[in-house]
Amino acid sequence: MRTNRTADDGSEGLTERVRRFVDDQVIPVEREIETDPDVLVRLRVRARAAGVFAPSAPTEYGGLGLSLLEQTDVLEEAGRSLLGPLVMNCAAPDEGNMTLLEHVATTAQREQYLRPLVAGDVRSAFAMTEPAPGAGSDPAALTTTAVRDGEDWVIDGEKWFITGADGAAFFIVMARTGVDAATMFLVDAGNPGLVVGRHIPTIDAGFTGGHCEVAFDRCRVPSSAVLGEVDRGFVNAQVRLGPARLTHCMRWLGVARRAHEIMLGYVVERRLFGSRLADLGLAQHLIADNEIDIAACRSLIRTTAATLDRRGRANNETSIAKTFVSEAVGRIVDRSVQLCGAQGVSHDQPLARFLAEVRPFRIYDGASEVHRWAVARRAVRRHEAARSGGATHG
Template identity: 60%
Template sequence: MAVDFAQDPEVLALADRTRWLVKDTVLDAEKASSGVLTGDEGEAVRGKLQQAAKDAGVFAPHVSAEYGGHGLDMRGRAPVFEEAGYSLLGPLALNIAAPDEGNMHMLERIASPEQRERYLRPLATGAVRSCFAMTEPAPGAGADPAALTTHAAQAAGGWVLNGRKWFITGADGAAYAICMARTSGAPGDRGGATMFFVDADNPGMRMVRHIETLDESLYGGHCELVFDDCFVPDDAVLGEVDRGFEYAQVRLGPARLTHCMRWLGIARRAQDIALERANERRLFGSRLAELGMAQQMIADNEIDIAAARALILRACWEIDLDQPSAQSVSIAKTFTAEAVYRTVDRALQLCGSLGVSGDVPLSRFLREVRPFRIYDGPSETHRWAIAKRAAKQARTAADA
């Protein structure tokens, strides 16, 4: 079957409106805040940006029309998310930032009708935020989710959760957490996890601290949470008991790709900054853009951006057709995470001392994109999985 990367005119129009929203409104907010929003002032900016996105008709492009969105498939999301990602605050404006975007995707597919009304609808409208509590301090769940140690035990009318989570993005100010806890088996077992809704006012869940990190732009920070005899009722179970790892794949594959889409926007922005500087900067008797080593960096950036975009679209196409996509997602995530970093790094190098300064946002971008080689699965873990699948496929072909 041929791979069709052509986009519908409606998608292209949505991407175009997103581009203008970012340039006319969002970039000014980013410049004023360096892309970092916190506290009441940050919440006020979030509200203004999201209202601007609603006024522009680009808000929540990924959720269905039933919840106020445009119902874009994965392929349709790619150009829109990339345009939003041109600014650190663009995804927040469109309500497609992590972790909310991934949670919305999962809730539309797994939550009960009652849960969708209670948890998805306010999230899709931007009335609340959420977080996804899976990652734990070592030796708990991280690159290997099966190491899950947080435990949920049945009690009268519900469940009691105990455990510690960390690097929970967006937890500060979230209205609820979706917590992954083990309901059967032991750490290391590949099954036995369940997802639970935990409301922010639950006395059994508390935030211990904000974790100081290289990146700062993800709204609500990266936090450490403790679940201490945290009781939740039976209707807090998301989906079915013991199917949490299965449900996580519904979320994680698409979320890895949407991360790639957003960061590709920042790579494009970095390249645009570098190109502007290379065309205006004169030294050694010519423009910087006319010097061979500068041209190589410019060309390598163009290659990395184009290759990442193609890999993202291929993986999106497989997901949209409900084909096996794990290999393509891992390849796209690994390549894009590293290509985006290379692109920002080269752009900074091309700009020289200007790139290191705060006069352009390249040094901020470098700090923001570096952790993506760890978040959503380290590059090394994805390479291990890619190699395992390739070797298995070769064995299968040889035995046929």
């Protein structure tokens, strides 16, 4: 387990360095990435020079090795630009895959897959979601299979909404290996049994490599491709899923904060009905609600991060944080759009883009309704255990 440090130790703390880097280097060129892919290459060189590259990755492989609690402010600042996490190599799905590989992979697998991922030399994808009736919010519905064939495994099945699939160097694939068991496999992009299909059109566009259909047709991999233990895929995936949900929350809170900052800059200058927009009561109500949601999100994220660092898992806390933050960031951005009026819905400002990008977060990494169901079930179990004199944990 990583030890906590204070991210702001030293004459210029890491959080402040990230804030300055995003403000001075990333935001001024964030629109250029759409027409000039070399922007990312240049910015990554600067991120390394600024000491802000790969904050969540282990130091042994070239990262900064921050604990989850230490990442809270850092990833929030990185997220103030949609380009920021990609530049700093702490974007999904790579950031979550780094965590999984660090804790579950063999030494040889870490050298082959984790080291180049931390260096930013390659991208990766996590292939679990399937078209109906396969696995979505319910992993138990997994239909992709892996069957032993001598010393190899043969994977068959279809995945979709696989983020970053186009251009990924390797895939972490969840496949059923028993009636109630699954196993994760490392599959290289060049495997002839793996086909990356179409980009699924979605309202968001902020993830490199898109959200793609991926097919596995007699995809043969050696036994050395097993990630973690055979039949322990669902259990080992929790190493990734809980922290990845929380780091998503950190980054999207950064986007929401940026939207709030843009809105504040607008309302203090915009005059109508004889006063500044910022001085009108209805506007102040929306501003205050944004401030409250930002503070609540930050508190939930920090509390959950500390719990994960301490216990290694925090299923209930993560479900609560993911549900609240995914909905709160949508409210924050939406209020900011509303107060900016025509500026808010135009593409002269990034607010409309932010609104489209944050909306899917209420669905991926577990839909809000599924997390509410899980939270409610745990609450009932705790109550019943207390009445019977037993104990249960979330």
